[in-house]
Amino acid sequence: MxxxxxxxxxxxxxxxxxxxxxxxxxxxxxxxxxxxxxxxxxxxxLRAVRAAEQRLAERGDTKSYLPISGAPAYGDHVQRLLFGEVQDNARTAQTPGGTGALRVAGDLVAQTAGPTRVWLPSPSWANHQQIFAAAGHEIQTYAYYDPARTGLDEDAMLSALATVGAGDVVLLHGCCHNPTGFDPSPATWGKIADLAGDKGWLPLVDLAYQGFGEGLDHDVQGLRTLTDALPEVLVASSFSKNFGLYSERAGALTMVGADAARAELVFGHIKRAVRANYSNPPRHAEALVVTVLDDASLxxxxxxxxxxxxxxxxxxxxxxxxxxxxxxxxxxxxxxxxxxxxxxxxxxxxxxxxxxxxxxxxxxxxxxxxxxxxxxxxxxxxxxxxxxx
Ligand SMILES: Cc1ncc(COP(=O)(O)O)c(C=O)c1O
CATH class of the missing domain: 3.90.1150.10 (Aspartate Aminotransferase, domain 1)
Structure with a gap:
């Protein structure tokens, strides 16, 4: 072999x-x-994670399987962090890290709509290319960083995104763009939302650094501009950095649909993609995040x-x-x-x-x-x- x-x-x-x-x-x-x-x-x-570890050890909980999409309480907390409250038209699956969320998103699209073009900013996190290629997609890049101006090249980015067709996926860094650190302004997020609406491509927002830009709420303003304006958005989020849970593999894939029925329909296919990939997510990661976020002082x-x-x-x-x-x-x-x-x-x-x-x-x-x-x-x-x- x-x-x-x-x-x-x-x-x-x-x-x-x-x-x-x-x-x-x-x-x-x-x-x-x-x-x-x-x-x-x-x-x-982190202090709160250490405290949660202690509580969990004392409680002596089970190590049995979680549901394919993880514990509902985990998904609810993810949505509160993303949108301020749980959304009727959103469904969240716990995934092994942000990487797991991105791969499940790639599999979801490949298995439902078929292999398509996935557009990445130039440059982007090195692993994006491999993840979406492994899921069977064709990788394209859109202009993002201008070395001459040491900043985001907004005009070039918007022109590139105007050429993206319906049925394609555009990966956007929700905040703290990796590697450049340059994010779109609120007005630019509005223009991105307009283009996605006009052209019909699907935004996939990679949110690996929520809280490291300006703050937990501020860092999701761009995402909220998209979800307020568009019928479908996927969000890959991660607690690796902001909870310091790197090796616990705590992430989530959230599908925001036009309404609850559409979100639920897609969620079924997310669960199918998960079952064929890693079957179900890690319980310890879920227990730590939920224990901290359930408790006001932690x-x-x-x-x-x-x-x-x-x-x-x-x-x-x-x-x-x-x-x-x-x-x-x-x-x-x-x-x-x-x-x-x-x-x-x-x-x-x-x-x-x-x-x-x-x-x-x-x-x-x-x-x-x-x-x-x-x-x-x-x-x-x-x-x-x-x-x-
Ligand atoms: C832009 C970006 N997306 C996703 C991830 C994946 O994070 P995780 O460790 O949660 O899989 C990272 C990690 O470095 C990242 O920088």
């Missing part, structure tokens, strides 16, 4: 993590994978800790922009970016030098995980970047 196989390429982001782990230089800094780190460089279990503590994570990233972003500004070049664009990442504009050759000569790891697109910066490594990172400019 496998005689003629050549080696599979390493995943660009997890491969970088493995190279970082194998590096024995003591001053190494990991700005690669999108995982929050505190001032000490640790990825903490929820408040979670939200406060999320604010602290966001504020720490913002202060590191400011400090880096200020230090790099001293090189005489303009790095103020970093301040216009939102979320976990900084899109530095460094070339692949400069990124390679940072890794080889300075033990600083980042993806070759020049994206850095700003949460990997802290007061102990900031000077080192800024002077290493200045050295390779």
């Amino acid at each position: 496998f005689n003629a196989l050549s080696p599979a390429p390493a995943d660009p982001i997890f491969g970088l993590n493995a190279a970082f782990a194998a590096d024995d230089r003591p001053h190494k800094v990991n700005l690669g994978i999108g995982v929050y780190q505190d001032e000490q460089g640790r990825t903490p279990v 929820r408040a503590d979670w939200s406060a800790e999320l604010d602290t994570m966001r504020d720490r990233i913002t202060s590191m972003r400011r400090a880096l922009a200020e230090q790099l500004g001293r090189t005489g070049r303009d790095f103020s664009f970093l301040l216009r970016q939102r979320g976990m990442f900084g899109f530095t504009g460094l070339s692949p050759a400069q990124v390679d030098r940072l890794q080889g000569e300075h033990a600083i790891y980042m993806v070759r697109s020049g994206r850095i995980n700003v949460a990997g910066l802290n007061p102990h490594n900031l000077d080192q990172v800024a002077s290493a970047i200045a050295a390779v400019l």
